[in-house]
Amino acid sequence: MNSMEKVYGSGWAAWLRKHSIALQIGTTISCNVAYLMDAGHTRKAATLSMILLGGVSLYCFFSRRRKINARDLIVITGCNSGLGYSLAMHCRAKGATVLAGLRQIPTVPNSSAIEDLKKQGVIVHHVEITDEQSVRDFREKVKELLEERQLVLRALINNAGVMVFGEFEWQTQKLAEYQVGVNLLGTMRVTRELMPILRENRSRLIVISSHCADQSLPGISIYGATKAALHAWTTSLRVEVGKYGIEVVSFIPGGFVLESNIMKRQRLHFDEMRRHMSEEVQQYYGNYFTRYTEYFSMPSLTENRDNPKIVSDPRIYEIFDNALLNVYPSTIYRCESWRYFFYRILFKSTPTFIRDRLVQRFVIIPPWKADEK
Numbered sequence: 001m002n003s004m005e006k007v008y009g010s011g012w013a014a015w016l017r018k019h020s021i022a023l024q025i026g027t028t029i030s031c032n033v034a035y036l037m038d039a040g041h042t043r044k045a046a047t048l049s050m051i052l053l054g055g056v057s058l059y060c061f062f063s064r065r066r067k068i069n070a071r072d073l074i075v076i077t078g079c080n081s082g083l084g085y086s087l088a089m090h091c092r093a094k095g096a097t098v099l100a101g102l103r104q105i106p107t108v109p110n111s112s113a114i115e116d117l118k119k120q121g122v123i124v125h126h127v128e129i130t131d132e133q134s135v136r137d138f139r140e141k142v143k144e145l146l147e148e149r150q151l152v153l154r155a156l157i158n159n160a161g162v163m164v165f166g167e168f169e170w171q172t173q174k175l176a177e178y179q180v181g182v183n184l185l186g187t188m189r190v191t192r193e194l195m196p197i198l199r200e201n202r203s204r205l206i207v208i209s210s211h212c213a214d215q216s217l218p219g220i221s222i223y224g225a226t227k228a229a230l231h232a233w234t235t236s237l238r239v240e241v242g243k244y245g246i247e248v249v250s251f252i253p254g255g256f257v258l259e260s261n262i263m264k265r266q267r268l269h270f271d272e273m274r275r276h277m278s279e280e281v282q283q284y285y286g287n288y289f290t291r292y293t294e295y296f297s298m299p300s301l302t303e304n305r306d307n308p309k310i311v312s313d314p315r316i317y318e319i320f321d322n323a324l325l326n327v328y329p330s331t332i333y334r335c336e337s338w339r340y341f342f343y344r345i346l347f348k349s350t351p352t353f354i355r356d357r358l359v360q361r362f363v364i365i366p367p368w369k370a371d372e373k
Contacts, residue, residue: 022155040373041241043242045298048278049332051094065322065325065327066325066327068091068095068105068154069095069096070097071097071149071150071151071152072096072151072152073098073145073149073151073152073153073154074098074099074324075101075142075155076088076098076099076100076159077101077127077157077160077187077190079100079102079124080104080261081113081260082308082311083159083260083311083316084100084159085100085113085116085117085308086311086317087157087312087320088122089117089120089122090317090320091324092121093120096154097123097145099141099145100123101126101160102114102124102125103126103127104126104352123140125138129160129182129187129190130182130189135193136193138190138193139193139194142194142197146177146197147352153194153197153203154204154324155205155206155207155324156190156198156205157206158190158191158205159208160186161208161226163179163220163223164179164220164222164223165263165266165269166219166265166270166273166292166296167292170273170285171273172272172276174272175222175272175273178183180226183223183226183227184229184230187207187230188233191205195241197342198241198246199245202245203246204246204329205241205249206323206324207230207250207251209230209231209251209252210224210338211252211254211334212228213227213228213231213250213252214228214347214348215345215347216228216366217359217362218360219296219363219365229249230250234248238331239280244276244325246317247329249323249330250332250333251319251323251332252334252366253319253335253339254313254340256311256313260311261310263296266296266297270297274289274293277289288368292365315335316335319335320335343358343362346358347359
């Protein structure tokens with residue numbers, strides 16, 4: 001059993017996880033039907049049975065999936081580690097031909113991610129999505145694969161992204177442009193270059209989003225702004241390109257910071273913030289900035305993992321498969337814990353002053369103490 005099978009599972013276990021909600025609902029209704037029959041309420045039991053049958057039929061109809069095979073090309077950006085690396089492995093394990101876009105890292109010319117991907121049969125290509133020529137070269141690689149191997153582009157998965165922690169006033173203009181350039185403009189650049197191919201193949205465009213697209217959080221205001229902008233962009237794009245046969249889907253995978261390298265440069269980012277702080281800003285924030293820096297520079301968050309990890313939550317792959325393969329896809333697919341779900345609903349439904357207090361409980365950061373300047 002390979003690493004992806006260990007995470008995702010196979011056979012009955014995977015089937016039960018996929019249909020767990022439907023099975024719970026079906027079991028509950030079946031028990032109610034049995035109770036009504038036993039109590040002599042045959043008409044009510046028959047009505048409930050028809051509702052159950054109709055619900056199951058609708059569920060089966062709208063949850064139908066397309067098959068995937070070696071003629072299907074799936075293109076994924078940001079595969080150096082974390083979600084992109086894991087999805088490339090996952091799609092390859094399902095039998096698709098996978099083109100993984102990775103950043104060229106000068107200090108790690110032959111990273112283990114590249115070797116691991118190649119061993120599994122994933123095609124690797126270096127791409128810097130903030131560079132116009134690099135993205136054009138990536139497009140030509142896609143066209144080359146489609147023509148030489150007689151493939152069909154099943155999906156483009158825009159996964160590449162960066163995140164910098166730190167309050168807005170601390171973050172330099174360079175750090176702001178870095179996040180906007182990668183998360184928003186880079187995603188748009190890749191999509192624009194591949195749009196003729198997407199139209200020709202009637203492909204699916206999957207944009208990796210975040211809970212921050214709906215509810216941005218303190219400490220990642222710029223990152224949240226890029227994700228909110230992506231959400232607005234995909235909402236418009238879905239209508240624009242839908243008439244050409246392109247389906248646009250957003251996928252929110254939840255949190256898995258400890259299984260990715262998304263914060264590996266955070267220490268360097270804090271150093272850059274400190275260097276560019278004015279004397280007045282340094283005096284005002286004082287020890288708060290120091291404590292904040294130490295908290296978000298913990299080794300568990302910032303250590304550079306030379307051997308990238310496969311994201312271990314099987315629900316991510318189950319929900320991703322829905323986004324990739326459902327015949328009738330939803331606009332947004334979310335993978336969230338009950339805690340995320342609970343807070344998301346409260347954030348949307350409570351008055352602002354309560355919402356802001358809830359955010360402070362949801363995001364655990366060092367407290368501000370005005371007397372420690």
